[in-house]
Amino acid sequence: MNKRGRKTDQFGVDLRTKLGPLELDNPVMTAAGTSGHGAELAAFFDLSELGAVVVKSVSAFPWPGNPGPRLTPIPGGMLNSVGLAGPGMEGWLKEYLPGLRRRRIKTIVSIWGRTVEEYARASELLATELDGIVALEVNVSCPNLKAKSEIFSHSVEATRAVIEAVQPVGIPIFAKLSPNTHLVAEVAEAALDAGASGVTLINTVLGMSIDPLTAELELGGGGGGLSGRAIRPIALRAVYELKKRIPEIVIIGVGGISTGRDALAMILAGASAIQVGTATFSDPKAPMRILGELSELCERLGIARLSDVVGYAPKGMKITPAVETLSDMKAED
Numbered sequence: 001m002n003k004r005g006r007k008t009d010q011f012g013v014d015l016r017t018k019l020g021p022l023e024l025d026n027p028v029m030t031a032a033g034t035s036g037h038g039a040e041l042a043a044f045f046d047l048s049e050l051g052a053v054v055v056k057s058v059s060a061f062p063w064p065g066n067p068g069p070r071l072t073p074i075p076g077g078m079l080n081s082v083g084l085a086g087p088g089m090e091g092w093l094k095e096y097l098p099g100l101r102r103r104r105i106k107t108i109v110s111i112w113g114r115t116v117e118e119y120a121r122a123s124e125l126l127a128t129e130l131d132g133i134v135a136l137e138v139n140v141s142c143p144n145l146k147a148k149s150e151i152f153s154h155s156v157e158a159t160r161a162v163i164e165a166v167q168p169v170g171i172p173i174f175a176k177l178s179p180n181t182h183l184v185a186e187v188a189e190a191a192l193d194a195g196a197s198g199v200t201l202i203n204t205v206l207g208m209s210i211d212p213l214t215a216e217l218e219l220g221g222g223g224g225g226l227s228g229r230a231i232r233p234i235a236l237r238a239v240y241e242l243k244k245r246i247p248e249i250v251i252i253g254v255g256g257i258s259t260g261r262d263a264l265a266m267i268l269a270g271a272s273a274i275q276v277g278t279a280t281f282s283d284p285k286a287p288m289r290i291l292g293e294l295s296e297l298c299e300r301l302g303i304a305r306l307s308d309v310v311g312y313a314p315k316g317m318k319i320t321p322a323v324e325t326l327s328d329m330k331a332e333d
């Protein structure tokens with residue numbers, strides 16, 4: 001505790017994060033689908049020290065996912081077509097939730113569906129076992145079977161319908177949005193109107209890979225989602241523009257974050273919290289490392305309370321570090 005009785009990290013920085021009704025000790029989370037179904041990363045560090053752990057999206061039913069190959073490397077990132085493989089909500093509650101609870105991990109459960117009813121069903125099943133679960137993340141970046149497979153979050157109405165349908169779950173809800181539409185702000189507004197506490201931005205960027213020697217699609221699922229460092233500018237801009245358009249919105253920023261500096265840039269763009277995804281594949285401790293780097297960076301820049309600087313960039317506000325700090329830090333680049 002510091003002098004004012006606030007919870008602080010080892011550098012004396014207040015990292016507490018408020019996401020609507022959800023309060024977390026710090027703003028760093030794992031990103032859905034990149035750290036397993038449950039507490040798999042506990043082999044590498046204490047997951048209860050993260051702000052929260054977001055588990056791989058779970059559906060109401062077991063789902064095999066796409067045929068292989070499911071991953072292909074791309075300069076600066078990777079393409080995946082995992083296809084949301086998973087044990088289904090009943091299986092997940094039995095197999096994975098106990099390990100998360102035992103370790104006192106603040107867990108955010110991500111759900112997906114192919115219809116509004118499937119999202120509703122997944123959230124109903126989850127609602128039977130909420131102990132240890134701090135929020136629901138609704139992955140609305142999936143194809144809607146009843147609308148010619150248009151992605152839910154490319155449609156204002158479909159997003160509204162899904163968020164309304166999962167409302168009875170009774171915990172804070174975050175809508176995880178696709179960046180592959182010009183309607184991000186309208187969709188975000190619909191999610192908030194329907195009762196979401198905020199949005200998670202961005203899911204992967206649509207892409208594909210073709211072998212030029214055989215004309216074969218390189219992913220078993222055909223198309224895929226691009227993630228990793230290559231998409232960081234896309235994520236940063238999406239967060240910045242949304243925060244500029246809706247200043248009061250709560251955003252969880254995700255996309256290509258692999259250092260504390262990336263995390264701070266995302267927070268300055270408008271994110272109240274951040275998620276670490278693809279960086280975890282090359283460094284399983286990445287979320288914890290990034291948390292340490294972020295707090296050290298804040299300390300060096302004289303940021304006593306991280307929540308104060310959320311959205312500085314779209315507000316046109318600046319940090320004014322001491323000249324010697326700035327030159328030292330530029331020399332480290």
Ligand SMILES: Cc1cc2nc3c(=O)[nH]c(=O)nc-3n(C[C@H](O)[C@H](O)[C@H](O)COP(=O)(O)O)c2cc1C
Nearest residue numbers: 031032033057080139202203227228255256277278
């Ligand atoms: C292998 C893989 C699986 C993913 N699975 C999910 C998922 O189940 N649900 C979801 O909402 N996002 C999923 N994502 C998207 C990530 O959560 C994240 O939004 C995206 O990868 C951008 O962040 P990053 O560049 O830090 O990875 C997945 C990403 C990858 C690479």
